[in-house]
Amino acid sequence: VLPPAEAAADRAEVPGDGVGERPARLAVIAMGKCGGRELNYVSDVDVVFVGEGDLNIAAKLASSMMRVAGEACFDVDAALRPEGKAGALVRTLDGHIGYYRRWAHTWEFQALLKARPVAGDPELGRRYLAEITPMVWAAADRDNFVADVQRMRARVERHLPSELAERELKLGRGGLRDVEFAVQLLQLVHGRSDPALRDRSTLDALGALGSGGYVGRADAAGLRESYQLLRTVEHRLQLQRLRRTHLFPAEDNETELRWLARAAGISPQRGRTAGEILQAEFRRHATRIRHLHEKLFYRPLLDAVSRVPSEGLRLTTAQALDRLAALGYAAPDGALQHIRSLTSGMSRRAAIQRALLPVLLDLLASTPDPDRGLLAYRRVSEALAETPWYLRVLRDEGAVVEHLATVLGTSKFVPDLMVRAPEVLRLLGDPAALTGRDPADVATSLRQTVRRHTDLGEAVASARSLRRHELARIACADVLGLLEVPEVCRALSSVWVAVLESALDAAIRVQAAEWGSTPARMAVIGMGRLGGAELGYGSDADVLFVCEPTTPAGVQDAVRFASAVAELVRNMLGAPSQDPALQVDTDLRPEGRSGPLVRTLDSYRAYYAKWGDIWEFQALLRARFVAGDAGLAQRFLSAIAEFRYPEGGIDQASAREIRRIKARVDNERLPRGADPKTHAKLGRGGLSDVEWTVQLLQLQHAYRVAALRSTSTVDGLRVAADAGLIGQSDAEGLIDSWLLVTRVRNAATLVRGKPTDQVPTSGRELVAVASILDHMDEDDPGGFLDYYHRITRRARAVVERVFYES
Structure with missing residues (x-):
């Protein structure tokens, strides 16, 4: 319709005999459903006009074309042009480009996804498309792009009358716009680096998203089925009276429901009318659309991917090495090898990795050891290559990716466990699940599992498996700062018990x-x-x-x-x-x-x-x-x-013997070359200092202070302070040091992957330990050591007074 209408308008409006140079050139760019070849039976045709030469003549052509087309068939709407109805009906190509570069809103680039030259000057239309397309696929680089698109969808919903929201096929919850917004957002974010996603058709784009691994196959198929059903219902409604409508019949309108069901090819079944079946199907599909819309449209990973610059998604080898070095990777060549190994080939797995890695590389760059983190990610990915849910969870649950990057870039202890206890990875997106397991429940589960095995080897294997799971869970929560020191100690002790x-x-x-x-x-x-x-x-x-x-x-x-x-x-x-x-x-x-x-x-x-x-x-x-x-x-x-708990407490000779033994232990067992200021167990103000102090108080006073009969170091110190056996400030100093040193010792083991009592004093290991303790300062990791020394020095002064001089 548009080309003949444009031609008719051309004949009516352009002066002259048609010979020689034309005073104006006009290209008609279809937008919206017309651009995507998705028009309804009764629909506006959204267009944008591009002109050259005499724009007054071009504007008259455009107005006449809109009138002719409107009288013949469809209303033509040019409201999507720059500045909307307040803007010029026709702009030059340079005018369009200048506007989109300087003034355009995020939603306008989303609308341009559908842009397609359909009438008028073909060469001008092609030039328009060539200039606009790169802007569309760079739109996701804009600040707050994802949030802007999400706000736009929410704004559309808010403007719907509440009494119609559940019946509105187009704009309501679970309606067509839910599918279109989700698909378009995914296209704009991932299409920057994947040309296969650059399709105007909603269903074709959805198919490409599914094939490329950006959306799960089942999710893509479900959205397709539901979208097609809603479009079918929409078409039938409009055919009934050839008027524009997107409103599903009310529940009590049995006549309309019966007619629409028959028009949609639905028959009565098993005592249910066709209208009842249609209504149930409509609710089912709307619910599914809404669920998948929220899953995809609000996927946290989208925002993270959008923050990766477009140029970071398409790099030569040299550029990739430079970018990796700039991100903080110490061995860019090795990192590039890992990336190639993960993304090579045409498999769905490789496609999903290609979508994930730009985000993951940025996330790892913020961890203490990006190189080790990327290697660990490769090892985990290769070990779980045949685990069907692994990449799906990473793709669909952004918090999992963020937390996984933190864990892998910080701890050498966790990856080995995670390879053999992969189910823990799924907990990373749910802090409550990661921390909320009661130690007593864990113990009961372990005992019951082991008792089911009559073979000793199988029993031991099941015990090891459950312990492995719990160690990985506790370690992940610890690295992420979700557990306090006493909680970590109790959880680990409960597993051992x-x-x-x-x-x-x-x-x-x-x-x-x-x-x-x-x-x-x-x-x-x-x-x-x-x-x-x-x-x-x-x-x-x-x-x-x-x-x-x-x-x-x-x-x-x-x-x-x-x-x-x-x-x-x-x-x-x-x-x-x-x-x-x-x-x-x-x-x-x-x-x-x-x-x-x-x-x-x-x-x-x-x-x-x-x-x-x-x-x-x-x-x-x-x-x-x-x-x-x-x-x-x-x-x-x-x-x-x-x-x-000897009656009357130990005598002075016994107290002196304890002090002598401690001095000998500290001297003989401190490893050669170890710095006593940074040895967690035997160092000054360390675990041994604090524990021997409270134990001496227990041997001296627990016979008369029943509450002092505790196996817990911290509880013993608190009781001693309450009983006046030690000053409150001194007790707090010892407790602070014991908690800090215990956490540092645990953190050092998590970082190094093996038990250690030596606190790192430099390099990435120090930064990693400091980050676990939330003292992250890459510019000055020594600040954490200063803090450690200050706390342990204070504790050592208390030990000198209470343990050695009392």
Whole structure:
């Protein structure tokens, strides 16, 4: 219609005999549904006019063309032109270009997606398109581009009368505009680097988004089906009376519903009228459209992708190396190799990686070690290549990508676990799921899982698997700053306790099957950090094994049985594995490594009464029940109370002996060359200083201050302050130091990937540790060390007064 109308207007308006140079040239650019070849039966035709020569004549041509076309068929609307109805009807090409470069709003570039020359001067139309197209595909580089598009959609919804919003096929929630806005936003963001997405047709663009991996196949198919149904309903409604309408019939309008259902090819089924079926289908498809619209249109990754400059998406090798170096990658060549490995080929996996990597590279650049983070991402991606949900989660859940980049660019400990516990990756987008698991629930789950296995190897494997999952979950939450130090320690300790419970239960079942009976009850007593529920990522489990016979005359059999069980527990947990070590340490038992692995309750009592040293009584301050027979454990704890909480407190000679032992331990066990100012365990104001101080107070006063009988360092210090045994300020100084040093020790293990007591003093490792503690300052990582020294110096001064001089 438009070309004949334009020709008729041309004949009517252009003066002269038609020979020689024309005084005006006019190109008609279709926009909106006409541009996308998606017109309804009753629809406006949106156009923009471009002119050359005498613009007055061109404007008359345009006006006449609009009138002729409107009288013949469709109304022609030029409101999408620059400045809208307030702007000139016809502009020159330079006028259009100047406007779009300086004044255009984001929505105007979105509208230009559909621009297509349809009438008038073809060469002028082609030139217009050639000039405008690059601007369209650079629009996503504008500040706040994604937010602007999202606000525009919200504004359209707000202007709808509330009583019509659920029936409006075009503009309502779950309507056609939801599909179109989502598709167009994805096109504009990803189409900068992928020409396959540059299609005017909504359905063709949706197909390209699905094929390219930008939208899940099922989501693309669902949107297509629902969009087509709504367009079909829209067409039928307009055909009924050949008038413009987008309003679905009201629920109580059975006549209209019946007519529309029949027009759409829907028949009654199983006692339901055609109208009822149509209404249910309309609601189902509108709900699906709205769900997918919100999933895609508000995808956090879109905003992150849009912030990557267009030139950063299309680079030569040399430019890519320069950009990687500028982002902070120390080895750009290596980083480029990782990128090529992840994106090579024509697979859907490679396509999704190509969409993800520009964002990921920028996110990793903000982490302490981008190179290691990218390598870890490649390892995780290759290991999970056949995991169907992996890339889908990264593409659809922006928070997962952001948190994954932080974790991989900070920690060497997590990637190895994540490869073998990939399900944790899905939790990264949900902080509540990452942190909200109750340690008691974790322990119960682990025990129940292990008990389902009759084979010892399978039982141990299941215990390791659940521990691996929990370690990865806790470590991710820790790196992201979602857990406080006591929460991390309790969670790690709870996992260890559950593993011990499960291993003990499995070992007892194995030995009972071999013996044909169970001649002993057993309990595992946690000692050291396990007893205090203060374990770190690299901590061993210090334990004592205690048993008692199930028959009065069976002491020897009980000890033999229990020793076999204990040995089996140690061996199966300590077996070599790719996971962090599970070492069960029994060196705190009477006589150390020279003594029997398991003793009866009477044997423990007799040993401590006759041979126990003050350091052994000090070690018993941490003793608590962790696994096995609770009644036996309680009898053991009652039996050792007189040794760890001696009546009247320890004497001065014993206190001097404790001070002497600590001085020797600090001197002999501090690694050669280690800086005592930055050694977490044995350094000044470190863990040993604080723990020995509170333990001395417990040995001296717990006999009369019952609340001081705690295995927790922090709780012990708080009680000591409340009881007046130590000044409140001194207690706070010790607590601050213990919490800081514990967190630094954990952070250093997360960063290095292996247990360590040495605080990094320079380089990326120091920056990474500081970032975990939220002291990130790449320009001055030494500021964190100054803070560490200040806190530990204060604690050391308290230790000198309270531990050494009191």
